Amino acid sequence: MSEQVTVRPADGYAGDLECADAWRMLEADPQAVLVDVRTRAEWDFVGVPDLTALDGRVAFVQWQDYPSGAPNPDFVDTLRPLEGRPLVFLCRSGGRSVSAALAATAAGLGPSYNVLDGFEGHTDAAGRRGATGWRAAGLPWRQS
DSSP, X not given: OOOOOOOOOTTOOSEEEOHHHHHHHHHHOTTOEEEEOSOHHHHHHTOEEOOGXXXXXXEEOOSBOTTTOOBOTTHHHHHGGGTTSOEEEEOSSSSHHHHHHHHXXXXXXXXXXXXXXXXXXXXXXXXXXXXXXXXXXXXXXEOO
């Protein structure tokens, strides 16, 4: 992998990955799973990572419900079948996926990683997303 920024809070997850590094990790380790924690609305209207080339190792598990924003009380239990596998968490811009990686780590799952910039990236000066993130990095994705 190329340069990796590692964050390890006291109770922390394994680290942060740039989008391209996340792809390389998923490509290199057939046990690794990408966990997209965005909402069903985001999957339906924005698009999803396409891991067809890697045998489709994507788990779609909402961190929060839409439109209420309520936490998913079954989040960790839904991930239990993936125990012992590296988990690479992705959201819109890298915020919810940090929380998801921390929760998975606290539950003994992982190692858990966060994808920096997420699927769409952070907003730019004009308030728009898309200049950074999974799609901007040219990684495979599809409209669901």
